[in-house]
Amino acid sequence: MKDKILMIVFVLALGSILTAALVAVNYLTTPVIEKNEEIATKSSILKALSISFEPDQVEETFANKVKQRQRNGTTYYVAEDGNIAFPYSGSGLWGPIEGIVAIQPNFQTLEGVTISRQEETPGLGSRITEPQYLAQFEGKRFAEGLKLVQPGRSSADNQIDSITGATMTSEAFVKILNENIEETVPEIRQGESR
Amino acid sequence: MKSATLGKGQSLKTFLNGVWRDHPIFSMILGICSALAVSNKVENAIAMGAGVTFVLLATGLLIAMLRRLIPTRVRMITYMIIIATFVIVVDRVLKALFPDISQAIGPYVGLIITNCIIMGRAEAFYIQNKIGQSLIDALANGFGYTYTLVSVAVVRELLGFGTILGFQVMPEGFTKWVVMAMAPGAFFVLAIFIWIGRSLAGMEAE
Numbered sequence: 001m002k003d004k005i006l007m008i009v010f011v012l013a014l015g016s017i018l019t020a021a022l023v024a025v026n027y028l029t030t031p032v033i034e035k036n037e038e039i040a041t042k043s044s045i046l047k048a049l050s051i052s053f054e055p056d057q058v059e060e061t062f063a064n065k066v067k068q069r070q071r072n073g074t075t076y077y078v079a080e081d082g083n084i085a086f087p088y089s090g091s092g093l094w095g096p097i098e099g100i101v102a103i104q105p106n107f108q109t110l111e112g113v114t115i116s117r118q119e120e121t122p123g124l125g126s127r128i129t130e131p132q133y134l135a136q137f138e139g140k141r142f143a144e145g146l147k148l149v150q151p152g153r154s155s156a157d158n159q160i161d162s163i164t165g166a167t168m169t170s171e172a173f174v175k176i177l178n179e180n181i182e183e184t185v186p187e188i189r190q191g192e193s194r
Numbered sequence: 195m196k197s198a199t200l201g202k203g204q205s206l207k208t209f210l211n212g213v214w215r216d217h218p219i220f221s222m223i224l225g226i227c228s229a230l231a232v233s234n235k236v237e238n239a240i241a242m243g244a245g246v247t248f249v250l251l252a253t254g255l256l257i258a259m260l261r262r263l264i265p266t267r268v269r270m271i272t273y274m275i276i277i278a279t280f281v282i283v284v285d286r287v288l289k290a291l292f293p294d295i296s297q298a299i300g301p302y303v304g305l306i307i308t309n310c311i312i313m314g315r316a317e318a319f320y321i322q323n324k325i326g327q328s329l330i331d332a333l334a335n336g337f338g339y340t341y342t343l344v345s346v347a348v349v350r351e352l353l354g355f356g357t358i359l360g361f362q363v364m365p366e367g368f369t370k371w372v373v374m375a376m377a378p379g380a381f382f383v384l385a386i387f388i389w390i391g392r393s394l395a396g397m398e399a400e
Contacts, residue, residue, distance in 0.1 A: 010272075
């Protein structure tokens with residue numbers, strides 16, 4: 001009996017001490033982690049808006065060149081030259097894909113797309129994050145929806161090349177973009193026309 | 195009576211066992227999951243190796259310190275609580291100080307908890323040995339794990355991405371071996387390493 005009580009006391013004491021240590025670590029690291037995430041989001045927005053910046057001056061550049069606005073709970077970001085960026089998200093092949101998409105002031109063409117989170121197949125689907133792949137979105141017309149075509153076949157100004165060996169991810173990515181644009185752009189348009 | 199020289203010899207033996215004879219990956223085939231998953235880039239392998247080594251050291255220290263206090267019937271849960279605590283510390287610190295690496299190895303940091311090397315060493319060594327020996331054993335096993343991971347990663351990153359630590363090594367027109375960046379590449383390379391390691395150590399398959 002005494003053994004059992006000692007056993008429980010031991011487990012409880014050890015658990016409490018270690019939990020206290022974890023609380024301390026959490027308290028110390030949370031502000032730094034939140035700051036990192038904020039900087040990552042801001043640099044993603046700047047990239048989508050094609051604003052060049054120094055890696056250590058994300059905060060300053062963002063504060064000087066981008067204005068944050070809201071419309072019906074949709075947050076979006078307006079650059080000096082009128083380009084507008086907003087976050088998108090959706091389901092890829094294996095997990096969520098999130099990032100920032102930027103449109104030009106004409107509400108017809110894309111300015112840029114960035115990806116901040118994805119869990120696609122490394123080396124295949126994850127190639128959607130490569131700058132060369134994302135560069136093709138610049139200047140594409142989204143008004144009638146983006147259309148996926150076979151690798152290297154894009155000719156019209158709303159066509160997007162897919163990636164060899166990663167058809168499902170390519171399809172999911174274009175679908176996510178179309179859905180988010182369709183939902184968010186009208187909101188922003190109303191917000192901006194007031 | 196233990197003399198000083200005997201103590202030293204013992205330490206050396208413990209260390210050599212960890213990095214070579216009882217090497218966690220070659221000899222005991224422990225920790226394979228994470229070795230396969232995060233050996234696609236050298237940077238990730240170093241971060242993972244450092245993480246596992248830190249958890250081994252911290253766990254070894256605490257378990258060896260508490261070895262007379264830990265009730266035998268709850269020793270497993272004790273290891274689990276201790277390991278889990280240090281893994282969460284590693285995860286938070288990586289997220290705070292090295293966000294890029296943290297994102298690259300993502301869920302595998304949390305999976306250090308289930309890395310059998312740590313559980314295995316706790317049960318086989320730390321619970322029965324003094325603090326000093328346990329720390330040497332932890333360091334040796336951590337080092338053994340890390341150098342294997344890094345060697346596998348060098349081969350995989352070179353062939354799969356054409357780079358080492360992000361620097362372009364292969365010539366411009368080099369065709370990347372996509373399979374090396376993916377899980378099957380890890381199986382091939384790790385199997386070859388285990389084969390070479392076991393042949394050199396003269397181990398026989400049982």
